[in-house]
Every structure is written in C-alpha cells, then in structure tokens.
Amino acid sequence: MSEHLTEIVIFTVLFLVVSGMGFVASRWRRPDNLASLNEWGLGGRNFGSWVTWFLIGGDLYTAYTFVAVPALLFGAGATGFFAVPYTVVVYPLVFLVLIRLWSVSHVHNLVTPADFVRVRFGSPTLALLVAITGIVATMPYIALQLVGIEAVLKTMGIAGSGFLSDLPLIIAFVILAAYTYQSGLRAPALIAFVKDILIYIVILVAIIYIPAKLGGWEVIFGKAQEKFDKTVPLTDGTILNANNQLQYITLALGSALALFLYPHSITGVLASRNRGVIKRNMSALPAYSLLLGLIALLGYMAIAAGTKPIGTDNNTVVPNLFDQMFPDWFAGVAFAAVGIGALVPAAIMSIAAANLFTRNIYREYFRPDATDAQEASVSKITSLVVKVGAVLFILLIDPQFSIDLQLIGGVIILQTLPSVAIGLYTRWFHKAGLIAGWIAGMGGGMLLLYNIENPAIKHAHFGGSAFQLSKLGLDTKMTIYAGFLALLLNLVVAVLGTWIARALKTPDGVDGTQPDHYFADEGDPRVKDLEVTGST
Amino acid sequence: MLDKSPPRTDRSPWNWLLLVPIAIPLMPFLFNAFEPRLLGFPLFYWLQLAFIILGVTSTTVVYQMTKRREGR
Secondary structure, X not given: OHHHHHHHHHHHHHHHHHHHHHHHHHHOOOOOOOOOHHHHOOHHHOEOHHHHHHHHHHHHOOHHHHHHHHHHHHHHEHHHHHHHHHHHHHHHHHHHHHHHHHHHHHHHOOOOHHHHHHHHHOOHHHHHHHHHHHHHHHHHHHHHHHHHHHHHHHHOOOOOOOOOOOHHHHHHHHHHHHHHHHHOOHHXXXXXXHHHHHHHHHHHHXXXXXXXXXXXXXXXXXXXXXXXXXXXXXXXXXXXXXXXXXXXXXXXXXXXXXXXXXXXHHHXXXXXXXXXXXXXXXXXXXXXXHHHHHHHOHHHHHXXXXXXXXXXXXXXXXXXXXXHHOOHHHHHHHHHHHHHHHHHHHHHHHHHHHHHHHHHHHHHHHOOOOOHHHHHHHHHHHHHHHHHHHHHHHXXXXXXXXXXXXXXXXXXHHHHHHHHOHHHOOOOOOHHHHHHHHHHHHHHHHHHHHOOOEHHXXXXXXXXXXXXXXXXXXXOOOEEEXXXXXXXXXXXXXXXXHHHHHHOOOOOOOOOOOHHHHOOOOOOOOHHHHHHHOOO | OOOOOOOOXXXXXXXXXXXXXXXXXXXXXXXXXXXXXXXXXXXXXHHHHHHHHHHHHHHHHHHHHHOOOOOO
C-alpha cells in the first residue's frame, strides 16, 4: 500500500475538495427556495453556454467511458474506436431535435422525456413505459460509474481484496449521495468544472508524454497490430475487416440515436437557459469527442507499454498504464480525474431517474395534486434509493452483470425513439401503435441480445451487441448492432399498429401541444401564464 | 405582441448541411485503411478524428446562418 501513498494522498485531497464544492453548490446562483424540481432537478433552468458545456460534457463522457473505451481498443482493436464516429454523428443528428424538445418543455414546464410523451400523446400508459425504460436503462449506467472508481481504487491497492475492501467505494458514494440530496443538479454542474479541467490536463499530458516515452505513435500502432496478428480470432486488428464494418457503423449510429434519449442527457439539455445555449453547445461539445478519441488510444499505448490488467479486468488497463508511466503525484491527479469523473454523471443520472419516478409514476398514479415541494422531496429521496441500489448492484453482483445490463440499456432506450424523438416532429403515430412498437422492439431486442454469445467472457447469451446476420438465415458473416434491428422492428410495428388502430377507430389521446410551442424561446409565455391571460 | 410576429419556424436550407457530418463518418470505405499515415497515425485513426472538425464546422455554420435576428 505504501508504494501508492503519494497517489492515495493526492486522490483523497482532490476528492474531498470536490465534495466540499458539491455541498457549497446549493448556495450557487441561490434561488428563493430549492423545493421544486425546476430548482433541485434542473438547476433553475438557467444555465448558460459555459456551464452547460461542462455539465453536458461531464454528463455524457463518463468515467466509465474513459476507462472502458480504451479497454475495448486494448482487447479488440479498431471496433472500439466506434466511440469517435458515434460522438461525431450525434450532434448534427440531434441539433434540430433538442431545440424543439427544449422549447416544448419550456412552455409546458416539462422535466422528463416521459413528461413530453404524456402531454403530446395524452397517454399515461405510454408515458409510464417511457419512464420505466429510462429508469431501467439508467440504473446499470450509474452502477458502471462505480466500476470506473473501483478500477482506480484497485490500481492504488485499496480495493478488491481483504476486509473492508469495499469501504472506500461506499464512502465515496455516501458523500456523493449526500451532496446530490442537498444541492440537486447544481452540485454536478459545479463539480463538472473541476472534473473536466483535470481530465483535459491529464489527457493532454498523457498523449504527449506517453508516446514520447514509448518511441512515438508509429511504434504504438505497430505493436498493437503485432498483438492482434498473434491472437487466434482474426476478427480483431487495428482496422476493420469485411464482416464488422456494418456493426461498426450501426453501433455508432444506434448509440448516437440513443444518447439523447437517456434521461440524464435530457436533464442536461433542459437545464440550459435558452435555445441558443443548446445550439452553441452542439458545436462546442465535440471538443470532448476529440478528447475521447485520444483517450481511446490509451488502449494501444497500454499494449505498446506491455501493461497488464489486474486479473481479467481490462478496465484496470488505463489506471495501470498511468501508474506505470507517470510520476506518483501525477498518477494521483489522473486517478482523481477518473474518480471525480464518475461523480458528475452518477449525480445527474440519479437525479434524472428520480425525476422520472416522481413525475411519471408518483405524481401520475399516486398523488396527482402533489405540490412542487412534495415533488422535490420525493425526487430527493428517490435519488438516494437509486444510488443505494447502484452500490448494492456492484457489491453484491458480478460487475460484469452491470456491463451486460448497460449494453441492454442502450438497446432498450432506443425503443423510446418513436415516441420521444419522432414525436417531437409528428403526431402521426397512434398511441396504441407506439405502445405495440415499444413492446415489439423490447421483445425483439431482448431476443437478439439473448442470441449473441461471447466465448471471450464465457457468455453463451448477452455476450455483446454484435448480432450475426447469419442467424436470421442470411448467407453472410456480417454482424449488425442488435439495437438497430430492434428499432427497425419497433418502427414497422408502430406504423402497422397505427394503421390498425385508425381502421378500428380506436380513440387516440389528445395532443396538449401546439405547433408554435416547438419554437418558443426564453422569455416566451409558459402554459400556465397563457391560461391565466386566456390567450390560447 | 404575440399575434403580430410572423409564424416561427426552424426551417432553413442551411439545415441540409447537417447531413454531411452524419453521412460521411458512417462510410467505412473512406477511412478503413492504414495508408496514408499522418504523424504515425494510420488513416483509420487520423481521418476519423478529423471528422470531428467537419462536425464542428457544419454545426457552427448552421447555427450562425439560422440565428434569429432579434436585437436584445
């Protein structure tokens, strides 16, 4: 343990400083009271371009991403680089969609994606399905943030073995839970500044310092290719082969479509002050994609440096590489960056999941007349429950299970695309069609994932997201992203279901929105104001 | 005041520009090769990183061209 003492001290100090900021955050831009979801859950809906950039950046590019993406390149090579096209494609893809969502949410005071579905399709059932999907997809994602912290703790030798080995992890999460409870979304927004600056510094140093020590990029890519040439499955390599290209692009596109359907992404978007903030961020957020691309290459640096993971846990490769290459004090800074990097998204995700529960389950089904203060207190408590659940997940169940669940999460969150994203553009779909499509997409997605094996991690089922088209009877070795196929099925069923529902004259829900609600901006009247003045 | 303003819209021909950074990164034949290398990076890596610049440029142009002209 003593050999890591410097690292542990620096890690602990930075961690504590940031935790202090988390508590102080409740006084930042202090509102009259924090007791409403607008304040606790969305930071007053008043974040400008800079805060939003740090917040959404810290939200989307999580600690787990920073640990897992290089681990993918370390293990499988080029396929792991899908994270780059994924995060390039996503911003132009959602550029126009998110501003519509922001506007309609501004007018109707919506907090969650399920809120939107509720008002757009007039269907509590469809909203409930969207809310449950969001919660189920988010839970394992929170658990995975712990995997990020754990990888760092393991490398410093203070987790994973012996009595009380899980204590540091539990302490970290208790602190996180406490300041999220206290400060709401303001806490991760403030902490994100520190987290992102630390990450940028660490990565800039890493991509200059480590290649210089290893003999340059040519050597790094050469050694990586050498490794993949030696291993038995010839499916890996530093570029793609004929069979995994379709998987590569469908995974990139599918992940991009899914990203802003995740409740925590939407929370970040709705917390911004106006449409201009979102548009500016769509241009500025790709700075993080560049960072992610460079981080991904740490996986190859680890190969070139001969770094070995702890046990079979490839997620420890990056922390180990830092430990091996950097002087102790800087390795401590790097570990803190990853550890704090886990706190920001974990906080936002738990807030988002809590808001879904409060708005679309508690308020819809238990207390329709809940006041703002009641909503806020239910959300605060739910955010605690969600985090305890995530900790138990990691401690009691094999972390591999969380990774599998997160994979499933990506597939299932995509199934809300017809209701949420397409719903922002058209009311053509009938609510019954959307519900049928959701069921088909969910069922189909599960079936596809169940039929993916992965000998490398000894899984006969749920072994990854690359589905072999040959299993559908197609004469090809190509693979495709399972979520993409499931979404296509969902859309087909939703269209057919809509036709059938119309033919049978099944009553549809009432659309509570009007066309101009999708263009409203800061300062425009909200629905409550409109009702008061009677101008609708 | 609301009644006087013309109906708002997000429509603009500039929006089509957003399709470029969506389509290009999803065409593996453009980048799935080792050569030409740049600073030791195989094409696969440096070109995909360069697509980030393409994305930023497109979204920035669309934002600037579609900003609502409203004096504050």
